Structures are given as C-alpha cells and as structure tokens.
Amino acid sequence: MCIIRQFARNDKKAGEIMFSMGRKSRSGWEFSLFVIPAVIGVLFAFYIPFVMSMAYSLTEWNGINSNPDFIGFDNFRALLQDRNFLNASLFTLKYSILYIILVNVLAVLIALALDRPLKTRTALRAAFFVPYILSLVIVGFIWRFIFMQGFESLYEQTGWGIFQWSWLGENTLAFISVLLVSIWQSVGFYIVIYIAGLQSVPADVMEAAVVDGAGPVRRFFSVTLPLLAPSVTIAVFMALTNSIKIFDVILSLTAGGPGGSTVSVSYDIYRDTFQNNMYGYGTAKALVLFFAVMIITVVQLAYFKRREVES
Amino acid sequence: MKRGKIGLALLELFMIVSALVFLYPMFLVLINSFKTFGEVMRNVVALPEKLTLENYIYVWKFIDYPQLFLNNVIITVVGVAGIIALSSLAAYKLSRTGSRLSNILYLVCILPMLVPFQSIMITVLKLAKDMGCLTAPGGSASFTGDSACRWRCLSITDSSRASRGSWTKAP
Numbered sequence: 001m002c003i004i005r006q007f008a009r010n011d012k013k014a015g016e017i018m019f020s021m022g023r024k025s026r027s028g029w030e031f032s033l034f035v036i037p038a039v040i041g042v043l044f045a046f047y048i049p050f051v052m053s054m055a056y057s058l059t060e061w062n063g064i065n066s067n068p069d070f071i072g073f074d075n076f077r078a079l080l081q082d083r084n085f086l087n088a089s090l091f092t093l094k095y096s097i098l099y100i101i102l103v104n105v106l107a108v109l110i111a112l113a114l115d116r117p118l119k120t121r122t123a124l125r126a127a128f129f130v131p132y133i134l135s136l137v138i139v140g141f142i143w144r145f146i147f148m149q150g151f152e153s154l155y156e157q158t159g160w161g162i163f164q165w166s167w168l169g170e171n172t173l174a175f176i177s178v179l180l181v182s183i184w185q186s187v188g189f190y191i192v193i194y195i196a197g198l199q200s201v202p203a204d205v206m207e208a209a210v211v212d213g214a215g216p217v218r219r220f221f222s223v224t225l226p227l228l229a230p231s232v233t234i235a236v237f238m239a240l241t242n243s244i245k246i247f248d249v250i251l252s253l254t255a256g257g258p259g260g261s262t263v264s265v266s267y268d269i270y271r272d273t274f275q276n277n278m279y280g281y282g283t284a285k286a287l288v289l290f291f292a293v294m295i296i297t298v299v300q301l302a303y304f305k306r307r308e309v310e311s
Numbered sequence: 312m313k314r315g316k317i318g319l320a321l322l323e324l325f326m327i328v329s330a331l332v333f334l335y336p337m338f339l340v341l342i343n344s345f346k347t348f349g350e351v352m353r354n355v356v357a358l359p360e361k362l363t364l365e366n367y368i369y370v371w372k373f374i375d376y377p378q379l380f381l382n383n384v385i386i387t388v389v390g391v392a393g394i395i396a397l398s399s400l401a402a403y404k405l406s407r408t409g410s411r412l413s414n415i416l417y418l419v420c421i422l423p424m425l426v427p428f429q430s431i432m433i434t435v436l437k438l439a440k441d442m443g444c445l446t447a448p449g450g451s452a453s454f455t456g457d458s459a460c461r462w463r464c465l466s467i468t469d470s471s472r473a474s475r476g477s478w479t480k481a482p
C-alpha cells in the first residue's frame with residue numbers, strides 16, 4: 001500500500017514539473033475546457049440563486065409583486081422571536097440526532113449479518129434496499145395508509161394493543177412514526193455503504209485477530225470498526241445532511257400535525273413561503289438553515305476525518 | 312465447526328424473517344391495489360377475493376399516467392446525461408491537476424453539497440422562471456441535472472483520486 005502511494009506521489013510530482021515547463025498555455029486551455037462546463041452548471045444551480053437569496057432575505061416580498069420592499073434586517077429580527085421556527089428547529093435537532101444514531105447502528109448490524117456467507121445473501125440485500133427506490137412522498141402516503149387503515153385491520157386480526165395506538169394523532173407517537181418511516185425508507189442505502197466498507201477489511205488482519213484469540217465482539221471493536229472508519233464518516237455525513245433537510249416524509253405522512261408538533265425547519269420554510277406567501281421571510285429562514293447546516297457538517301467532517309487518521 | 316454452521320443457519324432464518332417483516336408494508340400496498348374500494352375498507356390485511364384491475368385503469372386515465380411518466384423519463388435521461396458529461400469531464404481534470412486553482416475549483420464544485428435544497432429552492436424556482444425554463448420539460452431537467460451534478464463531481468473525483476493512490480487524508 002505504502003509503496004504504491006509513494007509511487008503515485010512521485011508520479012504526481014513529475015506531472016507538476018512537466019506542467020510548469022513550457023506546456024503551460026496548452027494545459028491551461030485544456031484545463032478550462034474540461035472544468036468550465038461543470039463550474040457554469042454549479043454557478044446556475046447554486047451560486048446565483050444563493051446570492052439572490054441573500055438579496056431577497058432583506059426584503060418583504062409576496063412572490064408576485066415585481067418590486068420587493070427593502071426592509072434591512074427586519075426579517076432576521078422577527079426570526080429571533082418566531083416560536084414556530086424555534087419549535088421546528090428543536091424538532092429537527094431531536095429528529096436528526098436520533099435518526100443518525102439509529103440508522104447507522106441498524107445499518108452496521110444488518111451489514112455485518114449480510115456480510116456472512118448466507119445462502120440467501122443477495123436476495124436479502126435486495127430486500128432491504130427496495131424501499132430506497134421509492135420516492136419519499138410515496139413512502140409517506142404508503143405509511144399513512146398503513147398507520148390508519150392497515151393497523152386497524154391488524155388490530156382486529158391480532159388484538160395486539162400496539163396496533164390500536166394513535167400513531168399519527170399523538171405528539172410523541174407521531175414523532176416516532178416519522179423517525180420510523182424515514183429509517184425504514186433509507187436504511188438500505190447505509191447498508192450498501194457499510195457492506196462495501198466491510199468487504200475492504202483485509203482477511204489476513206481478521207485471521208491474525210482470530211489466531212490471537214480475539215472473540216467476535218473484540219474483533220468487531222478492535223479490528224472491523226477502526227477499518228470501517230471511512231465508511232462511517234461518509235454514512236454519518238449523508239445521514240446528517242439528509243436528516244436536517246427532512247421534508248417529504250412530513251409533507252405526506254403527518255403534514256406537520258398533530259398540532260404542529262412534527263414541523264421540521266424545511267417544512268416551516270415551505271409553509272411560510274408557499275402557503276403564507278412570505279417569500280422574503282422564507283428566504284431569510286432558509287439562509288439561517290444554510291449557515292447552521294454548513295457549520296455542523298464542517299465540524300462533523302473535520303472531527304471524523306481526524307479520528308480516521310488516528311486509527 | 313458444527314456449532315458455527317447452526318449459528319449461521321439461525322442467523323439466516325432470523326434475517327429472512329426480518330426481511331419479510333421489513334417488506335410487509337409494500338406487500339400490503341400491492342395486494343390492496345387489486346381490491347375494490349369497499350373491500351379495502353372492510354379488511355386491509357386480507358388477500359383480495361378476486362383480482363380487479365379497476366384501480367389501475369382509473370389511474371391510467373385520470374392522472375394521464377403516460378404523459379407524467381414521459382416527463383419523468385425526459386427529466387431523468389437529460390439529467391443523468393448532463394451529470395455524466397459535465398462532472399466526469401471536470402472530475403477527471405481536477406483530480407489530475409495539482410495546482411492551487413484546481414483545488415479551489417474542486418471546493419467550488421463540492422461546497423453546494425452541504426446546502427439543503429430548501430434553502431435555495433425559492434430563488435432557483437425564480438431563476439428558472441425568469442430564464443423561461445419552467446414551460447419546457449427539458450428546462451427543468453437541466454436544472455435537476457445541475458443540482459445533482461455537484462454530487463457526481465465529488466464522488467468521481469474521490470474515486471479517481473483513490474484509484475491513483477494519491478488520495479491524501481486530511482492535509
């Protein structure tokens with residue numbers, strides 16, 4: 001491994017020297033030809049709308065009026081006293097923490113099981129991945145149907161009290177439902193990441209651990225998990241960005257109810273912007289969300305990357 | 312060794328049962344799509360008494376399913392083609408060039424990944440409207456493609472860096 005890396009580094013250095021000798025103008029042309037299309041794409045899909053967002057967040061605008069009124073930082077001041085926004089932030093925070101932990105633990109456990117030489121391994125992997133193919137809005141509708149009509153029938157058949165609970169009508173239960181449904185939909189994706197990571201755990205290291213007399217639990221925590229660190233970084237990053245953005249499931253499953261207890265930040269933005277027609281205020285909220293997400297993800301990536309190097 | 316085999320068989324059984332429970336909601340939806348409305352209301356869990364395709368026929372006509380599906384296909388094809396074309400070009404060159412400009416442009420391309428779509432969706436919508444993209448399906452496809460482009464850009468650069476072995480962990 002080390003030798004290959006060293007070799008590649010030399011190779012790269014040689015490339016840089018060549019790059020600086022004489023061929024500079026041609027390489028520059030080539031470079032821009034390859035890169036500029038993508039940069040233009042990103043510019044239109046992100047940077048221009050982002051700057052526009054900054055401008056609109058300083059205005060009061062209903063989305064129809066062609067001249068938004070400039071009101072300075074009033075939107076941000078109003079935001080500080082907005083109880084809806086506060087509640088939505090708390091919900092999103094609580095949801096994100098639980099989602100990240102549960103989905104990753106579950107995915108690692110299932111991936112470990114599916115990494116063993118089971119006969120039906122391929123079919124099982126496919127089975128856990130199926131819900132991920134569906135769109136989240138559809139998943140929300142499916143579960144809404146199951147929580148309401150499906151559980152009613154199941155209660156009649158089995159008589160188990162768990163099916164009689166009002167899964168979408170009570171604050172705590174509705175929260176659990178949203179969590180459950182999002183995990184159900186996306187766990188397959190994380191399983192795939194972890195299975196790929198497990199396959200790169202070298203067999204000789206594992207054998208050495210067995211020879212040294214390490215039990216399965218010890219083997220997992222001392223060998224598998226450290227070698228799985230890059231997968232954990234990527235999976236936690238994905239879980240983090242996805243859970244902070246949670247929107248579709250809430251839209252179709254609970255619509256923010258009961259009593260606004262499952263309103264997430266992005267659902268709150270959607271409501272204010274497209275239902276209450278407060279575009280300026282909506283973009284201000286969206287910007288706050290953007291900065292919060294950016295800070296949290298940068299901290300997370302930096303922290304996990306450092307842990308990776310240590311191990 | 313025999314104990315290991317029994318353990319494996321038990322694990323397999325356990326995983327199969329979990330997978331069946333895991334997929335049960337999808338199975339329920341599937342069987343209910345073949346029932347009449349009254350039958351669904353009476354009992355969701357039971358198998359359909361006789362298969363009816365009424366629901367499918369209704370949906371096919373009522374929401375103009377072929378047209379909607381065509382829209383989806385256009386968006387997907389144009390989007391994916393755009394992503395592959397733009398991002399593989401850029402990722403190839405970015406990972407093969409060690410200059411500072413290349414690193415900065417790489418950051419420019421992957422930074423949007425951190426941003427929740429909801430925080431720019433309002434202005435993306437407005438920009439697309441102003442540019443007259445919303446009326447043609449191709450237009451919205453190009454916008455979908457653009458936002459997904461940032462994803463591909465990262466993953467391809469990562470993998471090509473890794474395959475060269477020059478993947479440096481956190482400088």
